[in-house]
Ligand SMILES: [Fe+2]
Ligand SMILES: [Fe+2]
């Protein structure tokens with residue numbers, strides 16, 4: 229049976245943006261708040277509907293290039309960091325998606341001061357980038373430990389202090405206009421901001437279908453993978469392995485396409501885990517393991533909150549569940565774990581074992597088989613899927629390797645090479 233899947237674009241973008249703001253209470257709702265301020269300023273300035281969409285999306289993802297928790301906090305605190313690095317990384321990642329070409333340029337320029345532009349606000353790129361910079365500057369001045377209407381006057385004064393140097397005076401004027409209203413500040417600080425943006429944001433009535441969802445999932449695949457050089461091709465491998473196992477199993481095209489999306493998003497919850505844990509050599513402590521266990525919870529939370537993607541959310545988030553109920557974080561029983569989840573779980577273990585990690589080299593076929601076989605005997609993973617994988621080992625392995633080679637090429641030739649040029653290690 230063919231079932232057409234479509235979701236609200238605003239909800240999709242907001243959910244994906246939210247995951248990177250869950251990294252730390254210090255950056256809680258940072259991108260959402262920046263998007264709200266940017267949209268309000270843009271409306272007062274009077275931009276076109278298309279420009280409003282681009283400004284909204286750019287603001288929602290403006291710090292996407294700060295992939296690690298550590299980087300994100302350093303930028304937010306205004307610490308000693310090269311701000312260009314996250315702007316460049318954000319541009320490289322976003323420009324992979326054909327829809328986001330203009331958004332990528334805005335993100336590239338979101339820390340470029342007004343005095344460094346040699347053009348006017350008549351240039352859409354200058355205008356959009358300046359609006360995001362203004363919104364980002366306002367948001368970073370907010371102190372979360374003080375009531376907003378006890379600090380808004382001081383924020384307005386501080387923003388007036390950077391007009392003409394950091395932000396164009398005309399835009400500061402637009403901001404002053406909206407900042408007069410208490411309603412603006414109260415909406416901004418509301419725990420319901422997500423819903424305010426969802427119902428009043430530029431994409432509130434735009435739906436996208438499966439090819440569009442798949443494109444955005446691919447973008448997130450790279451963001452998740454490039455968080456650490458040790459796992460730079462992991463998601464690409466899991467997604468490829470899931471896809472080929474699903475087709476060998478005889479699932480329908482609709483199911484295979486949905487599983488590919490689930491594969492691309494299965495570790496999206498890892499965006500909230502600090503790299504010191506992800507990249508640790510050796511065994512994790514009990515407290516680190518407890519932190520690690522939240523990643524599939526957040527994978528479920530973020531995909532399910534998009535609405536209409538329950539299957540994909542389960543397939544993606546159940547990859548550490550075990551058929552005997554001993555997995556985490558849901559402790560599902562075998563009846564709750566369907567074929568898609570079983571395939572993805574085997575694909576995840578297979579890919580992880582074959583990869584080099586900071587503490588060990590990648591395993592060879594026989595070693596991988598032993599581990600998977602052991603788990604199947606203990607009734608933790610599905611023995612039929614394990615057999616399917618090893619009956620077709622050469623085809624599966626070649627397909628996974630090919631996808632991982634492509635991902636590695638992009639990572640080293642585009643991502644790391646550009647970063648090396650601007651003197652950054654990661
Ligand atoms: Fe930034
Ligand atoms: Fe920011």
Ligand SMILES: [Fe+2]
Nearest residue numbers: 494495523547
């Ligand atoms: Fe995982």
